[in-house]
Amino acid sequence: MHVEFLLHLADSALVLGHRNSEWCGHGPVLEQDIAITNISLDLIGQARNFYQYAAVLRNDGSTEDSLAYLRDVREFRNPLLVEQPNGDWAHTILRQFFMSNFQYELYRWLAAQEDEQLAAICNKALKEVTYHLRWSSEWVIRLGDGTEESKQRMLRAIDDLWTFTGELFTRVPYEPMDPAMFSNNYQQRITEIFTEATLPVPSDVYFQQGGKTGLHSEHLGFVLAEMQFMQRAYPGASW
Amino acid sequence: MPRKFYYGDIPDAQGAGTNATSTNTSNEKDWPLWEVFIRSKQGLDHKHVGSLHAADAAMAIENARDVYTRRMEGISIWVVESKYVHASNPDDAGAFYEPANDKVYRHPTFYDLPDELSHM
Numbered sequence: 167m168h169v170e171f172l173l174h175l176a177d178s179a180l181v182l183g184h185r186n187s188e189w190c191g192h193g194p195v196l197e198q199d200i201a202i203t204n205i206s207l208d209l210i211g212q213a214r215n216f217y218q219y220a221a222v223l224r225n226d227g228s229t230e231d232s233l234a235y236l237r238d239v240r241e242f243r244n245p246l247l248v249e250q251p252n253g254d255w256a257h258t259i260l261r262q263f264f265m266s267n268f269q270y271e272l273y274r275w276l277a278a279q280e281d282e283q284l285a286a287i288c289n290k291a292l293k294e295v296t297y298h299l300r301w302s303s304e305w306v307i308r309l310g311d312g313t314e315e316s317k318q319r320m321l322r323a324i325d326d327l328w329t330f331t332g333e334l335f336t337r338v339p340y341e342p343m344d345p346a347m348f349s350n351n352y353q354q355r356i357t358e359i360f361t362e363a364t365l366p367v368p369s370d371v372y373f374q375q376g377g378k379t380g381l382h383s384e385h386l387g388f389v390l391a392e393m394q395f396m397q398r399a400y401p402g403a404s405w
Numbered sequence: 406m407p408r409k410f411y412y413g414d415i416p417d418a419q420g421a422g423t424n425a426t427s428t429n430t431s432n433e434k435d436w437p438l439w440e441v442f443i444r445s446k447q448g449l450d451h452k453h454v455g456s457l458h459a460a461d462a463a464m465a466i467e468n469a470r471d472v473y474t475r476r477m478e479g480i481s482i483w484v485v486e487s488k489y490v491h492a493s494n495p496d497d498a499g500a501f502y503e504p505a506n507d508k509v510y511r512h513p514t515f516y517d518l519p520d521e522l523s524h525m
Contacts, residue, residue, distance in 0.1 A: 195436070197457050197468035204471050301467060308460070 169223050170340035172284070173233065174243035174378060176216030180234055181386070182248035182265055183209030184393050186258070194255055201301065205262065208294040215287040235397035239380075239387050243340075246377035247330040249386040256309050256319035260327055263302035267355050268334045269295045271348035279342075303359045310363025320365055332373025438487040439465040441472075443479035451483050459484075 186206040193199025217230035248265055252258045273288040273295055309316040335352075337344045360367050376382065396403060436458040442451035454473050459465035465484040474482070493501060505511070 195458060197459065197472055200475075201468065201471040204475065297470075304463065304467070308464075 168340045168342065169220050170243060171342060172216050172220035172223070173241075174338075174340065176213045176220060176233065177242045177244035178248055178265070178269075179209045179216065180213035181242070181244045181389060182261070183207070183213060184389060185248065185250075185252055186262070188252055189258065198255075202258070205298050205301070208291075208298065212287070212291045212294070215291070219283055219287065231397070235394045239382055239390060241380060242377075242382065242386060242390070243380065244377055244386075245330065245333045246374055246383055247327065247333065249377065249383060249389055250327060250330060251385055253323065253326070254319055255305075256316070256323040257326065259302055259305040259309065260320065260323040262298060263306050263359070264327065264331050264334075266295055266298040266302050267352050268345075268348065270299050271351050272345070275343065275348070299355075303355075306359050306365070307363040310360070310365040317364070320363070324365065324368060328368045328370060329372065329374050332371075333375050333378060336373075336375055336378075338378045436460045436464075439469075439484045440487050440490055441465075441469040442483040442485075443469070443473055444481035444483075445479050447480065451481065454478070456487060462486075 183206045186202050186209065189199065189202045190206070191199065193202055213234065214230050217233045220233060221228045221230055247261060250257070250261060270292070273292045276288040277285050277292055279285055306320065310320045311317075335346045335349045337346065357367055374383075377386075437460075438456050439459055439462075440456050441454050443454045444451045457465065457468050457472055459468045462484060465486075466482050469482045469484055473479070
């Protein structure tokens, strides 16, 4: 298994988990504050498993912590989608829906591959992602088919985030499979949920690329600055 | 702070699926309250664990999953909108419960059980 691919899986989960964690204490209602934080913890847990496995394969003294806290922006392999700012609840929900939809297909495929360690991690993560997908799908429907304002917010979120979804399906050298193979199921789910949400499925074909190979938007640097500050300022600090 | 409603005293206008026409805008945006019951193991009964707010039953079950089963508390969830739970009035406690105090003969403790009988 390509270590860079494991880092891609880990970074994707960590950055999205960190973004969601920014909602902690700020959720629209207490119940959803807990829900989005639970999803954060699921994703950060998945990231830990991928990092731990990557650290073993690297066999160079790196640990899950050094991989998460001591790499710089250009070394991160997450797609641009997950580093986009939270925006309003509609943006956060839609970002989660796109990513969970993709992760569901990706993990399901990896869970059936020969690499037993990775298959076990993905099998466990798949249960979590199944819930994330269900939860975010229902929110897309609820907001899209809700009030005039919630619909406008969903439309704006689609405008802002759609352009980052194509990258998920563009193969980069370290990927063991062509992610385009997941595109049919993914698109089908988008169409199904957007239709129920009375939201239009965009037909744009221009997509931003770069995150998976380390060319990130300006947002990731700020994410890392906050997330890595403690370990950078007080190396080796623990509690 | 929106008013917190207790069991059974939620006005219909605040219920799920209704469009509250109250002039109180904070209440209009409030989701109805739901009571949550969790079953911890197969075979046991569902126990009341608390309440939460949700827009509909599906959201109430998911909120219950997120709020009340994070530490492996259960394997089954029931939710019921709080307005459908009717409760006895604490003021009636005297008339309701005290008459039972001096009627010990209602307990099945005055029978001689044969020694062979177990599990009683």
